[in-house]
Amino acid sequence: MLPQKHAFAGFLAIFLFYFFAFLIGISVSLLGLLAFFLANLLIDVDHYLIYVWQYHNFNLKRAFHHFSKILASERKKKPKNYVLCIFHTVEFIIVFSIFILWFSYHYPNSIFSLALIYIFAGMLFHIATDIIAAIAEHRIYSTTIYLFSLSARIMRVM
Ligand SMILES: [Zn+2]
Numbered sequence: 001m002l003p004q005k006h007a008f009a010g011f012l013a014i015f016l017f018y019f020f021a022f023l024i025g026i027s028v029s030l031l032g033l034l035a036f037f038l039a040n041l042l043i044d045v046d047h048y049l050i051y052v053w054q055y056h057n058f059n060l061k062r063a064f065h066h067f068s069k070i071l072a073s074e075r076k077k078k079p080k081n082y083v084l085c086i087f088h089t090v091e092f093i094i095v096f097s098i099f100i101l102w103f104s105y106h107y108p109n110s111i112f113s114l115a116l117i118y119i120f121a122g123m124l125f126h127i128a129t130d131i132i133a134a135i136a137e138h139r140i141y142s143t144t145i146y147l148f149s150l151s152a153r154i155m156r157v158m
Contacts, residue, residue: 001133002068003044009129010040010122032118039122046087054083074139082147088127091150096120 001009014033021028051063073079086092100120104113127148134140145152 001130002071003041003064005133006041006044006126006129007037010037010125013040013125029114029118032114035115035118036122036125039119040126043087043123043126044085046085047083050083050085071139075137078141079143082143084150084153085147086150087123088130089148089150093124093127096123 014037018028018033047067048060048063051066052058055062055066057063070079097120100113100116103110103116107113131148134144146156
């Protein structure tokens with residue numbers, strides 16, 4: 001899904017979350033919501049890193065067009081392979097959640113423990129909306145798993 005749509009979905013999510021929290025009388029950290037919003041947007045930095053790695057080019061605009069074209073072509077035909085978007089993988093999510101558990105166990109009163117949870121929620125929200133958009137736009141193929149799983153990719157190579 002394109003960053004503009006992620007920004008819109010993220011904004012809608014924090015608005016609704018804030019609204020319902022207000023209705024039931026729970027106070028929500030605005031900084032936390034900002035962390036959620038930024039994590040929801042910045043997780044896609046893995047696409048940019050891949051572009052820089054593959055093309056030895058730091059041009060953000062070109063990277064954006066490159067992935068927009070890939071996305072458009074996925075709507076027409078099944079992609080042969082996917083680039084590895086590391087922050088979108090199940091494995092990264094597992095490692096990151098273990099790190100959060102470790103961190104909040106050792107630093108229970110740290111503001112970062114709470115921030116990490118908001119960041120994690122933002123990343124999960126991003127991946128969920130990516131998957132929902134792919135289903136809605138009929139972009140789910142047997143190869144889609146290689147986009148979201150590093151181990152599936154490794155097993156395929158072996
Ligand atoms: Zn994404």
